[in-house]
Amino acid sequence: MSTDKRDRTLSRDVVASQIPSGDKHTLNAGTTVFIHQVLGGSYTVQTDTGLYRLDGKDADAIGETVVDQTVKKGNTLADGSPDPEAVWAQLRQVFDPEIPVNIVDLGLVYNMEISKQDDGGYKVDIAMTLTAPGCGMGPVIAEDAKNKVLLVPGVSNAEARITWEPAWNQSMISEEGKMKLGLI
Incomplete structure (x- = not known):
């Protein structure tokens, strides 16, 4: 793996979904990952064992900031139903x-x-x-x-x-x- 800004080392264990099977696997602290894409608050990363999807709630494990994805209030219609x-x-x-x-x-x-x-x-x-x-x-x-x-x-x-x-x-x-x- 190269040593650019997208190479990271997991600071803690995380449960990730293997791509393309969707199977859940624990990636251990100390594992090196390469970030391929960041979209919708999730991360597609590569390890020596394959591609995985990390949830945004685990961003801190790769040195990223966990983003609050809560939708702001006010996104309801006059009758209280969701917009x-x-x-x-x-x-x-x-x-x-x-x-x-x-x-x-x-x-x-x-x-x-x-x-x-x-x-x-x-x-x-x-x-x-x-x-x-x-x-x-x-x-x-x-x-x-x-x-x-x-x-x-x-x-x-x-x-x-x-x-x-x-x-x-x-x-x-x-x-x-x-x-x-x-x-x-």
Whole structure:
């Protein structure tokens, strides 16, 4: 590994998701990692044993600052329901660790619905897909989407469901996403 600013040594043990399987592994303190990308508050790092995704809450273990990702108050509508734009903004903070485009611009989010629950809170249901059915990171990406949406004021419950209908294809990528990927 080179010795530039992206080489780091873990200061403590962290649990990371292996890419592309999504399996959880403990990376031990003292392990050298190379930071490949930082997107949506998570880190894609490489070790001698492969690629891993580190959650933003573990940024301190690689010498980075843990960023508060709480959505500011005021992102609710007049009736107290969550602002759909705040929910979409949070979904734009979710990334596949191998692709530098968020899941919304990749065209992976098919539907987002907000519904009032009996307890007075609001639930967000997300129907999403992946770029390939065999992607082991699917559950990790879906959980990240759910957790980011739960940060929106007024959201008390969230579910991200992976679906394969319709099958994803590159035409679903937004113009901005295509530009980032060099497709146009």
